[in-house]
Amino acid sequence: MTADREQQLRHVFDQPAADTLVARMGITITEASASRVVGTMPVAGNTQPYGLLHGGASCVLAETLGSLGSALHAGPDRITVGIEINATHHRGASAGLVTGVATLLHGGRTMTTYEILITDEQGRRVCTSRLSCLIRDAVPGGGKVPASTSTSTSTSASATAPPGSDSAPGSSAPPGG
Numbered sequence: 001m002t003a004d005r006e007q008q009l010r011h012v013f014d015q016p017a018a019d020t021l022v023a024r025m026g027i028t029i030t031e032a033s034a035s036r037v038v039g040t041m042p043v044a045g046n047t048q049p050y051g052l053l054h055g056g057a058s059c060v061l062a063e064t065l066g067s068l069g070s071a072l073h074a075g076p077d078r079i080t081v082g083i084e085i086n087a088t089h090h091r092g093a094s095a096g097l098v099t100g101v102a103t104l105l106h107g108g109r110t111m112t113t114y115e116i117l118i119t120d121e122q123g124r125r126v127c128t129s130r131l132s133c134l135i136r137d138a139v140p141g142g143g144k145v146p147a148s149t150s151t152s153t154s155t156s157a158s159a160t161a162p163p164g165s166d167s168a169p170g171s172s173a174p175p176g177g
Contacts, residue, residue: 021060025045025046025057026042026045027040027061028040029065033069033072034069034073034104034107035069035104036101037065037066037068037102037114038101039064039065039099039100040100041060041098042096043093043094043095043096047094051094052094053093053126055087058087058126058127058129059129061100061116061118062102063085063131065101066102066112066116066131067080067082067133070114070135073104073112074112074135077137078136078137079136080112080133080136082132082133084130088127088128089127090125090127091124091125092126097121098126100116100117100118101119102114102115102131103116108135111133111134113131114130114133115128115129116129
């Protein structure tokens with residue numbers, strides 16, 4: 001992967017816009033490569049009614065870390081889309097930060113799979129998750145039909161998206177499933 005592409009991907013995750021889920025959850029990326037991604041998230045603000053870290057918040061952290069790793073693995077001119085996530089919640093966390101470590105289990109040409117281990121500040125396992133991402137070639141122009149060739153009978157980008165995807169094939173949307 002080119003250093004420019006890696007820098008672009010890191011910027012997407014390091015400087016999230018205020019209206020993104022990554023920013024709302026308070027996720028910070030501390031280390032990133034195709035084989036290992038590390039990030040933290042505060043428990044405060046991400047709890048369920050009993051004051052414990054919400055299981056969905058753990059899944060958001062896991063998918064964020066695994067998606068970034070998958071995007072780094074995919075390389076330039078390719079996109080990645082999360083297609084399956086599972087999580088086992090081992091114990092509650094009620095304060096402080098949790099840390100997620102995503103480790104590449106499989107890195108192929110069309111699919112990646114990451115194991116994400118989330119621990120509390122005492123190093124205790126809070127959640128174990130697995131994320132699989134589909135890798136696609138990016139279509140020049142973000143997958144949009146150029147205006148000069150567009151007709152009234154052309155289909156919308158969302159109508160051509162594969163089942164279960166969050167965006168059209170070749171979408172220039174940032175990784176994140």
